[in-house]
Amino acid sequence: MDLRRLTSFLAVAEEQHFGRAATRLFLSPSALTGHIQQLEREIGAALFHRAPVRLTAAGERFAQHARGLLDAVNAAMDDVAGTTGTAEDTLRIGVMAHGSAELTPAITGAFARARPHVRLVFEQLTFTEHLTALLAHRVDVAFVRPAVDDERIAVDPLTREQRIVVVPARSDYASAGELRLADVLDLPFVTVPPHTPRPFTDYLYFMEARGGEAPHRSPDHALTAHDVLTSVAAGRGAGSALSSFARYYPWPGTVCVPVVDAPWDHSVLATRAHDPNPSVRLFRALARTLAADFPEQELRSGTRPSSSSSRPGTPSPPAR
Template sequence: MDLRRLETLLAVADEEHFGRAAERTFLSKATVTEHIKHLERELGVTLLERAPVRLTPAGHRLVRHARSLLTAAEAARADVTDAVRAAPGTLRVGVMGHGSAELTPAAVQAFRRAHPEIDLRLVALDFTEHVSALLEHRVDIAFVRPAPHDERVEVDVLTTERRIVVVPARWEVADAPQLHLADVLDLPFIRLPEHTPRPFTDYLYFTAARDGEAPRCSEDAAVSPQQVLATAAAGRGAGSALESFQRFYPWPGTRCVPVADAPWEHSVLASRAHERDPAVRAFRALATGIARELGPGLRLTPA
């Protein structure tokens, strides 16, 4: 239920007039009318009698709830803002690869606008730093994938995307509109360093679909998306990623092909469990709010 529409309902209820409610909310009369109609369609009830304008019994009940909801929302907003302003400092945000697609720059920009007193610094993370940078206090919060299963870490799921493989353009599989796990498990995958955390290794190699068998790896190793792409372009191995990868890394000599039957995977915002830093809490609130707003549509509308 949209809080803006609830604010419009309260204005109409208080003013008992659509025109005055429009002036109070700085909306057009047509927009005020549409907000009320949308709420009525959403709830399946009539909220207002039109001549004269007054609340129905259902409208009275919703107004009581609306006042409580709006008060709680404003209190939450003020609490987060005051907490961060009371503790200026530095926030180090780790980003693995392209992070959580368009959500990453959106969250960073929103935080910088809301809290200019906080020095937000971006820290690039490679594949071997899945959550180690966070646990070793080299970053305060991090955009990573996949979601770690570690009691020392809390995660907020930001995107859920289908999987792709990144392959040399001259390989036969590169021309397929999509592949299946049976097609990709025997590909020579680019090697990861031995100290790469197991969750990321399992993610890259589709380990859950291998019944415990080790992948066939190329001789070339990589710890970053750029190294994966350069190695694939040279025809020396394959990598895997989330679908949004191809929007951020168009690379000559490579192709990104969807894997139709691979389970979809999350990208997450990871923070230390029981983190009390108000800047971290504020960043999480902003990032998850943007994720809810965008929903499955990851792309931001250009300004």
């Protein structure tokens, strides 16, 4: 049973309000509602009356068990922590997809050499988690994209890279060599969950170039780069990324094509603002130092169109 769903359930039970519980947990209302619905399906019973919000009889009984389960988990974690040292002896590192390219292992390696006594724990982040994992204290630092403007989060830009799209190898786009925004805005991009943070959806769908128009969506949903590539290889959609994506995900049936007139974007290291943890401060300092010498990343395409035309004449969208 997912402990996050238990936490969401108890927050709603205590607040008797979905909105206040979502704010308390730094979740979107839709994400919290999804946790409750998944838990109710798993248990096979309604846990709340919705108007007004209050526990059902099943919810009252389950609340007692849920509190006991979370208490037991917390006690176990405290017991183990007591044998391994303080919280500052562990640094939890969140990584979305391939993080900040070659800088991700370079920074973690430099930190490990500087602080060999600190245990490093890696957690793979989905597209929805690059803020919530930090704010919920599940990770201490996070390699994510794009940069976010949130007073609760400190951001250190690490790489600056060209934007690309990932398309099926059999589509006309794949042989174009390079594309422009006008070519790609009608692609059926993979669909991400509704509670995905707005900065990431704006980045994924090139929203700044759309003039307020909603993107076309693939029938497939994605939480990770693996999900995107599976959909693209099947000819059911397209994805977008930074140029380093092509080096890390040479996926059969897919091609990465640069979007030459799209603004370049950053991968970043995100941390909680004003985090006093000395390990976090050192990790940020090492990241900034190594990033200063990291070159800007442009996708080198082996197939380029002639100089008279930088876009395909009549591109066919990927099969849906």
